[in-house]
Amino acid sequence: MSLVAHYLSRNNPKGKILLFDSNPDILAKRGLFLSLWRERYPGMVTYDPNAELTAVAADGLEIDFAARGKVTADLVNVIPPQRAPALLRDAGLVPAKGNWVPVDFLSHESTVVPGIRVLGDSIASAPGLPKSAHMASQSGKVCAAAIAARSRGLPPPAEPVIANTCESFVGADQAMHVAGVCRYDAGKRTMTPVAGAGGLSKAPTAVEALHAIGWVYNIL
Ligand SMILES: Cc1cc2nc3c(=O)[nH]c(=O)nc-3n(C[C@H](O)[C@H](O)[C@H](O)COP(=O)(O)OP(=O)(O)OC[C@H]3O[C@@H](n4cnc5c(N)ncnc54)[C@H](O)[C@@H]3O)c2cc1C
Structure with a gap:
């Protein structure tokens, strides 16, 4: 979104971006995104929460919402509700009432179909x-x-700790991040966020753009 705003600000400054979200709010980097759109792309970006999409016209340029009626645009990008793909649903890995594959977080083995x-x-x-x-x-x-331990007849490591980083470019040469750490909670048998670990950019910067590119090369 921010990159599209960046493009429009240079190529079609009167262009508008209407973001309709069926969620009640922005889930990640909320404050950073809202202030960025307000300050860097004033009047260009509007964010509409709780917008439940009910139909998309055949030409793909008219969309209909339960509460606010029809909206037309020169370009529409519809992101459907997310779920595990058919391959995994057909393999019986997704419970009837679910969208995702439940796993044991110590081994990533399916809790429904052993061995996968x-x-x-x-x-x-x-x-x-x-x-x-x-x-x-x-x-x-x-x-x-867990697989390596199993091959030696051992249980999986008991307390895995993992991290997350998510970088967002907001223009051609600036980015911002959110990061977090989580660890296995044996009592709850799930991963839980580690309080006080991780962080959030104060604002997008050029240095973070270099970090973001470094992150991509590292993870690839
Ligand atoms: C705009 C955007 C920005 C993001 N930014 C970040 C970020 O900064 N940091 C970060 O960590 N994550 C980010 N993510 C999330 C990240 O892209 C996903 O979490 C990640 O790609 C998930 O990897 P995956 O391998 O599980 O699934 P995918 O990357 O979706 O790969 C699954 C693959 O399986 C293929 N497939 C499906 N069914 C079949 C089949 N039957 N046969 C063969 N192939 C099949 C699909 O075509 C696809 O290629 C971002 C995502 C988006 C959309």
Whole structure:
């Protein structure tokens, strides 16, 4: 969104971006995004929460909302409700009433179909934890450690600690991040955020843009 605003500010400054979100609010970097759009792209970006989409016209340029009626635009980008793909649903890994694959966070083995390990966005994330490439990569290491332990007849490591970082470019040369750490809670049998660990950018900067590019090269 911020990159589209960056593009429009240079190529079509009268352009408008209407962001309709079926969620009640922005989930990550809320304050940073709102102040960025207000200060850097004034009057260009509007954010509308609780916007439940009911229909998309055949030409794809008219969308209909339960509460506010029809909206037309020159370009519409609809993001459908997210869920694990058909491959995993057909394999019986997703419970009938769920959208995601529940796993044991010590091994990433499915809790529904033993012997199958699942990583990444398709898993039922622990409460309050994001789906991200960084989390997927870190979970892969937890999973690998569990497989290595098993091959030696050992249980998986008992207290995995993993981290998350999410970088957002807000223009051609500035970025901002949110980061967090979580650890396994044996009592609750889930990953839980570590209070006081992690952080949030104060504002987007050029240095963070370099960090973001470094993050991409590292994770790839
Ligand atoms: C705009 C945006 C910004 C993001 N920024 C960040 C960030 O800064 N940091 C971060 O950590 N994460 C970020 N993420 C999230 C990150 O991209 C995802 O969490 C990550 O890609 C999940 O990896 P995955 O391998 O689980 O799934 P995916 O990357 O979605 O890969 C799944 C693959 O499986 C393929 N597939 C599905 N079904 C089949 C089938 N039957 N046969 C063969 N292939 C199949 C799909 O085509 C896809 O290529 C961002 C995401 C978006 C959309």
